[in-house]
Amino acid sequence: MMPFLYFPENKWEYLPAGLTCLLFIIGAFLTWRIFVKASQREAKRLEHVEKQIQELNGTGHVDLSAR
Incomplete structure (x- = not known):
């Protein structure tokens, strides 16, 4: 059975998650600017x-009552 929290020994396994998070943060910022x-x-x-x-x-x- 896999433990609930998984902390990998090889820290390179964090890279895809970090890049994905960064990509979504940049996308959110660009959307906000638009x-x-x-x-x-x-x-x-x-x-x-x-x-x-x-x-x-x-x-x-502007006279709005004339509508």
């Missing part, structure tokens, strides 16, 4: 749309 960049682009686009709406209304604020 979401941040997309969010910034969306905020900039919405700011531009809001300015266009304000210019069309001729006021300094």
Whole structure:
């Protein structure tokens, strides 16, 4: 029967697990950066749309009650 915790004598057996963990950490970081960049682009686009709406209304604020 194999023991519950297995600590190998040959420390090279840790390498695949460490590389896999590192790969997933890098992937998670890159995914997070993609979401941040997309969010910034969306905020900039919405700011531009809001300015266009304000210019069309001729006021300094957006009137949402006119819908």
